[in-house]
Amino acid sequence: MAPRNIIHLSLAALYALTVLYVMGRWNSPAWQENPIFLFIVIILLAVATGVFLVTIILPRVGDAIGTMMYSSGEELKENKSMKAAAMLAQGDYEGAIAEYQKAVDENPDQTFPISAIAKIHHENLESSATAISYLHKHLEKQEWPPDDAAFLMFRMIDILTDQEQYDDAKDLLEQIVVNFPGTRHSANASHKITEIEQTQFKAMMAHRAQSEPSEPTDKDTPEA
Numbered sequence: 576m577a578p579r580n581i582i583h584l585s586l587a588a589l590y591a592l593t594v595l596y597v598m599g600r601w602n603s604p605a606w607q608e609n610p611i612f613l614f615i616v617i618i619l620l621a622v623a624t625g626v627f628l629v630t631i632i633l634p635r636v637g638d639a640i641g642t643m644m645y646s647s648g649e650e651l652k653e654n655k656s657m658k659a660a661a662m663l664a665q666g667d668y669e670g671a672i673a674e675y676q677k678a679v680d681e682n683p684d685q686t687f688p689i690s691a692i693a694k695i696h697h698e699n700l701e702s703s704a705t706a707i708s709y710l711h712k713h714l715e716k717q718e719w720p721p722d723d724a725a726f727l728m729f730r731m732i733d734i735l736t737d738q739e740q741y742d743d744a745k746d747l748l749e750q751i752v753v754n755f756p757g758t759r760h761s762a763n764a765s766h767k768i769t770e771i772e773q774t775q776f777k778a779m780m781a782h783r784a785q786s787e788p789s790e791p792t793d794k795d796t797p798e799a
Contacts, residue, residue, distance in 0.1 A: 655681075656688065668699045679713075686723045689713050690730045697734050706734050725751060725760040732767065741771050 659674035672695055675688040689710065696706035710731045714724065728747055735744035748771075751764035 656691075659688075659691070663695065663699075668695050671695060683717065684723075686719075686726050689727065693730055693734070697737070703734050703738050707731055710734075721755055721758065721760065725755060725758075729760075729763075736771065741775050745771055 655674050655678045659671040659678075662668075662674060663671040672692050675692045675695075678685060678688040679692070693706040693710045696702045696709065710727055714727050714731075719727070728751055732744045732747050735741075735747070745768055748764040748768045752761045752768075755761045755764075
C-alpha cells in the first residue's frame with residue numbers, strides 16, 4: 576500500500592475514534608458540569624473535522640470530478656505548439672520546426688505555426704532567405720482569407736525590413752494597399768511605407784555626409 580494511503584487510513588481511523596469517544600462521553604456529568612472543557616472539546620472536534628475534510632475528502636472529490644470531466648476513451652493529444660515552444664526554449668530549433676510543421680500538415684489553414692517556423696529560421700538559424708521563401712511558398716499555396724494573407728505578408732515585410740531590403744519590403748506593402756483597399760491592413764501598409772522611406776532618406780543623408788569632404792577649419796588654414 577502506498578504511504579499516502581496509509582496516512583489517510585490512519586487519519587480516518589483517528590478521526591473516527593475521536594468522534595466515537597466524544598459521542599460516548601457527551602452526556603457524562605463530568606462534561607456537562609464543565610462548560611469550558613466542553614467548549615474546548617467542541618473546538619478540537621471542529622479542527623479534527625476540518626483536517627479530515629481537507630486532507631482526505633476534498634482531494635478525493637476533486638480527483639473524482641476531474642476524472643469525470645476529462646477522462647475519455649481517446650488518448651489526450653499533446654498540443655504540438657506547446658511542445659515546439661518547449662523545444663525552442665531548450666535550443667532545439669530543428670525539433671521545434673519539425674513540431675510546428677506537423678501542426679501545419681494537420682491544419683494548413685493555421686497561420687501561427689507557419690509564422691513561427693519563419694521566425695525560427697530568421698532569428699535563431701540566421702537564415703532569412705529560407706524564412707522568406709517558406710512564407711512565400713505558403714502564401715502562394717492556397718487562397719487565404721484577407722486577415723491571414725495580410726498577417727503572413729507582414730511577417731515577410733518584418734524580415735525584409737530587418738535585413739534592410741527596403742525596396743522588396745515596399746513592393747509587398749504596395750501589394751497590400753492594392754489588394755486590401757479600405758481596410759486596416761491597407762492603412763498599416765501605407766504607414767509602414769512612409770516609415771521605410773523616412774529610414775531610407777536618413778540613411779542616404781548619413782551616407783552623403785560621410786562621403787562629402789569636411790570644410791577646413793581655422794586651424795587647418797596655413798598662416799600667411
